[in-house]
Amino acid sequence: MEFKELKDFEAFTGLSHRCYPGMNLTSAEEQERYTEHRRKMAGHKDVHPVGLYDGGSLVGGYFAYDHKIQVYDTKVKGAGIGTVAVDLPYKKQGHAKRIITKFLLDARKNGRILAHLYPFQPGFYQKMGFGIGPELSVYQFHPSQLPTFETTLDVQVLTRDHLDDVRRCYHTWVDQTHGATDIPSYGFAFLEKPEQHTIGVQNEGKLEGYMSFEFKAGSHFLENDLHVRNFFYTTKAAYQALLTQLHNQKDQVRSVSFPTFDEDFSFTLDNPVHVENRLIHSIYHKTAEQGRGLMYRIIDIPAFLESVKHHTFGRDTIRIGWTVKDSLLGETYKEVWQFAAGRPSVTKEEAEVQIELDIGSFSSLMMGCVSLPALEKAGKANVSKPVDLFNQLEKPQCWTFF
Structure with a gap:
C-alpha cells in the first residue's frame, strides 16, 4: 500500500x-x-x-x-x-x-496549525482526535414573523459581474468572525447557479451584506418555500436590511428556511415558533432544528498558543499544567501555561492547577465550542481545582463546505 x-x-x-x-x-x-x-x-x-x-x-x-x-x-x-x-x-x-x-x-x-472536517459519522472522527464543533440551528418560519426595519441601504440583485464586491464583503466578514475561513474565487460559484438568487445591500456604493437563496416548490406552482444558502453582513444596518427583504416575501412565500449559529435568533422573530407548530416536551414549542457538523483538531499546540496569546479566555491569573493525550498519533503534550488575566503564555514555573484531557476535547475547548465546566461534568476533562477560565465562550462560525 x-x-x-x-x-x-x-x-x-x-x-x-x-x-x-x-x-x-x-x-x-x-x-x-x-x-x-x-x-x-x-x-x-x-x-x-x-x-x-x-x-x-x-x-x-x-x-x-x-x-x-x-x-x-x-x-x-x-x-x-x-x-x-x-x-x-x-x-x-x-x-x-x-x-x-x-x-x-x-x-x-x-x-x-488547525485541521477541520465535516464528518460522515462524528463518533468515528472523535476516536481519531477531532473535537465537536459549534451547533447550527435551522429555523423555519413564515416571512411575516420577521420584523421590518427602516433602511437607507440600496438593494440590488447580484450576479457574477459583482464577484469582486461579494468577495470583498465576505472577507471583511471573515476578518470579524472567529472560525470563519477564507475561500478562493471558486467558492462564489453560487453567483452563476441559475437556481440560486443573490441579493445585496450597499451603503454609498460599498457592499455591506448579501444573501443567496433558492425556492423549493410546494404542492402547486403558487406554493414555494425559500431556503437561505448564504447570509453575510458586516454591519448591523446590513443585517436588518436583509431581514427586511425576507419579510417582504410574505405574500409569495409559504416559509423561510434560515440556518444560523446565532443562539439568540429566536428573539429576532415576532413569533419564534417553527412552522410545524409542534410541542417537543410538555408545553415547549419547537423553534428550530439543531445539529453538529464541523469538527476541529489542533495539529500544532505550541503554534496554536502563539496565535492566541493575545486572546482573553477569562479573568483568572493562574498557572495551568496541561496534559493533552493524542491516542491516534501516540503523543502527549505536557506544558504549563501562565494565564495573566486570561491571556496565555508558556512558563517554566510550577503549575497551580492540573488539567488532563484528550486532543479532541482540548481542540473543542480552545476553539470556544464547549466550556471547561461542561467538559469536566461530562467526564471529558480532569481538573484539579476550579478556574475562572473557558466559561464565556466566543463560538466559531464557519460556512465553508468542502
Whole structure:
C-alpha cells in the first residue's frame, strides 16, 4: 500500500459511488459530471487529491485543502479534509486511520496549525482526535414573523459581474468572525447557479451584506418555500436590511428556511415558533432544528498558543499544567501555561492547577465550542481545582463546505 497524488478521477468516481450511495452517481451523466468536477477542483493550487493504492489499484482516497482560518483575532494556516473514501473490499482494515494520520502529519509538516472536517459519522472522527464543533440551528418560519426595519441601504440583485464586491464583503466578514475561513474565487460559484438568487445591500456604493437563496416548490406552482444558502453582513444596518427583504416575501412565500449559529435568533422573530407548530416536551414549542457538523483538531499546540496569546479566555491569573493525550498519533503534550488575566503564555514555573484531557476535547475547548465546566461534568476533562477560565465562550462560525 502506498499514497501518491490522485490523477485517475474516473476511478475515484467509481470508488465514491460505492462508498457514498447518497451521492446518486448512478447515471453515466452524473458520473461524468462528478469526474469533471473533481478534475477541475484538483487544478486549484490549494486543493490536493491523494490516493491510496494497492499496486496499481485505487483502494482509497481523499481531498486535502489549504485554508486560512480566523481564530479569534488572528488568521492561521488550517487544513481541511473531505471525501474520505475506502473501497468496499478494503474496509475495516485500518485504511481510514492511515488516511487521517497521513493527512494530519502532512498538514503539520506544511505549517498547518488547525485541521477541520465535516464528518460522515462524528463518533468515528472523535476516536481519531477531532473535537465537536459549534451547533447550527435551522429555523423555519413564515416571512411575516420577521420584523421590518427602516433602511437607507440600496438593494440590488447580484450576479457574477459583482464577484469582486461579494468577495470583498465576505472577507471583511471573515476578518470579524472567529472560525470563519477564507475561500478562493471558486467558492462564489453560487453567483452563476441559475437556481440560486443573490441579493445585496450597499451603503454609498460599498457592499455591506448579501444573501443567496433558492425556492423549493410546494404542492402547486403558487406554493414555494425559500431556503437561505448564504447570509453575510458586516454591519448591523446590513443585517436588518436583509431581514427586511425576507419579510417582504410574505405574500409569495409559504416559509423561510434560515440556518444560523446565532443562539439568540429566536428573539429576532415576532413569533419564534417553527412552522410545524409542534410541542417537543410538555408545553415547549419547537423553534428550530439543531445539529453538529464541523469538527476541529489542533495539529500544532505550541503554534496554536502563539496565535492566541493575545486572546482573553477569562479573568483568572493562574498557572495551568496541561496534559493533552493524542491516542491516534501516540503523543502527549505536557506544558504549563501562565494565564495573566486570561491571556496565555508558556512558563517554566510550577503549575497551580492540573488539567488532563484528550486532543479532541482540548481542540473543542480552545476553539470556544464547549466550556471547561461542561467538559469536566461530562467526564471529558480532569481538573484539579476550579478556574475562572473557558466559561464565556466566543463560538466559531464557519460556512465553508468542502
